Amino acid sequence: MKFLKFFKNGHSPDYVVIFSTIFLVIFGLVMLMSASSNLGKVKFGDSYFYLKHQLISGLIFGILGFWLTSRFYYRYYQNFAVVFLMISIILLLLVFTPLGMTSGGATRWLHLGPFTFQPSELLKIFFIIYLASWLGSKSYRQHDFFGGFLPFLIILSLIGSLLLLQPSTSTAVILTVTALIIYFTSGAKISYIFSAIILGLIGFLIISYSTPYRWERIMSFINPSSNIQTSSYQINQALIAIGSGGLWGVGYGQSTTKLRYLPQPIDDSIFAVIAEELGFIGSIFVIFVFISLIIRIFLLSRKTSDEFGKLLLVGFGSLIALQAFMHIGAISGLIPLTGVPLPYISYGGTALAIFMTISGIIVNISKYT
Numbered sequence: 329m330k331f332l333k334f335f336k337n338g339h340s341p342d343y344v345v346i347f348s349t350i351f352l353v354i355f356g357l358v359m360l361m362s363a364s365s366n367l368g369k370v371k372f373g374d375s376y377f378y379l380k381h382q383l384i385s386g387l388i389f390g391i392l393g394f395w396l397t398s399r400f401y402y403r404y405y406q407n408f409a410v411v412f413l414m415i416s417i418i419l420l421l422l423v424f425t426p427l428g429m430t431s432g433g434a435t436r437w438l439h440l441g442p443f444t445f446q447p448s449e450l451l452k453i454f455f456i457i458y459l460a461s462w463l464g465s466k467s468y469r470q471h472d473f474f475g476g477f478l479p480f481l482i483i484l485s486l487i488g489s490l491l492l493l494q495p496s497t498s499t500a501v502i503l504t505v506t507a508l509i510i511y512f513t514s515g516a517k518i519s520y521i522f523s524a525i526i527l528g529l530i531g532f533l534i535i536s537y538s539t540p541y542r543w544e545r546i547m548s549f550i551n552p553s554s555n556i557q558t559s560s561y562q563i564n565q566a567l568i569a570i571g572s573g574g575l576w577g578v579g580y581g582q583s584t585t586k587l588r589y590l591p592q593p594i595d596d597s598i599f600a601v602i603a604e605e606l607g608f609i610g611s612i613f614v615i616f617v618f619i620s621l622i623i624r625i626f627l628l629s630r631k632t633s634d635e636f637g638k639l640l641l642v643g644f645g646s647l648i649a650l651q652a653f654m655h656i657g658a659i660s661g662l663i664p665l666t667g668v669p670l671p672y673i674s675y676g677g678t679a680l681a682i683f684m685t686i687s688g689i690i691v692n693i694s695k696y697t
Contacts, residue, residue, distance in 0.1 A: 341398065342628060342694035348621035349672065349687040353390070353680070355614065356673035357382065362581045363601045364594045364675065378594055378675055385443065385677025390684030397688030406636055409461035412454035419447035420490040436494045446678040448491060448499045452647055453682060453689075455487060459507055460639035463514040477520045480511060481527075492535060497542060498666040502650045504528055509646045510639050545664045562591045566600040566659045577607030594675040596667045599659045615656065622649045625690055631697040641693060644686050
């Protein structure tokens with residue numbers, strides 16, 4: 329059968345990636361059960377409501393995605409890279425149609441029958457595949473302004489604009505930085521990278537200043553003691569939760585801030601719950617697992633002779649690193665509050681399925697390094 333040609337047998341996969349993924353997913357489900365118990369009981373009369381939803385909408389599809397992509401020969405993705413990009417753009421546009429669903433002032437989801445789906449999460453895979461294919465196939469694109477840098481900026485601006493309109497500022501920032509890292513790794517001129525960074529910073533400042541809620545977050549970061557009941561409320565409650573955990577934590581399921589004080593304890597603030605319940609030791613261990621996974625992905629990229637596979641690994645490794653850092657950094661007060669979920673751990677079925685699928689692709693590439 330022609331379809332079977334897409335499934336090839338390589339050597340043994342990388343078990344660091346596999347076991348790190350398994351640990352983070354299981355740990356995430358365990359922490360979600362604790363972080364969401366009171367919220368589920370209050371809103372739906374079921375302490376396990378969010379856990380059940382994560383299992384059905386995230387874990388099942390995530391296992392399927394991981395299994396398929398870990399077996400699907402990664403080089404064939406190049407044949408569909410342009411199609412993937414077009415699908416991503418179409419899905420991003422569809423959120424602004426009657427199919428789109430608004431929640432918390434943002435229109436980021438598609439409502440498809442009994443399921444809701446977040447196109448920006450799928451974009452993370454498809455955009456990285458497109459960039460790796462585009463930059464890995466033609467060497468002149470890294471050095472030619474009109475044939476490489478300008479089209480790169482146009483595509484990146486289009487994707488970024490659609491994300492900002494939702495609004496999904498954090499995803500736009502993560503994908504922009506990831507794209508620049510891929511572009512740099514492909515051999516682009518340093519002057520192009522610096523130009524893109526300067527343009528990006530100018531654009532970010534203009535957009536932030538022109539939208540009050542974004543600017544308030546930046547001001548709250550500079551002065552957390554201001555507006556403690558409004559824009560600074562979440563970061564102050566998160567810092568209280570982290571401080572309450574001490575060295576060993578207050579104990580699993582014993583967080584008090586998650587009950588009434590900490591906003592978004594199941595997604596944007598879940599690391600604060602982890603720090604409160606498991607303490608400094610537990611938090612450091614979770615960070616260690618993330619670092620181990622990220623380092624392993626970049627080590628695999630150095631061993632990969634295929635340029636497409638190398639850029640895929642760099643892109644996926646950068647994505648995981650940036651999103652984990654932005655979540656932990658924001659909740660810890662190191663950077664302005666962003667509302668970024670923690671990969672593999674935060675509540676969100678689409679995000680969990682996508683990151684498990686990403687791990688599957690990484691595992692497949694590891695079979696051929």
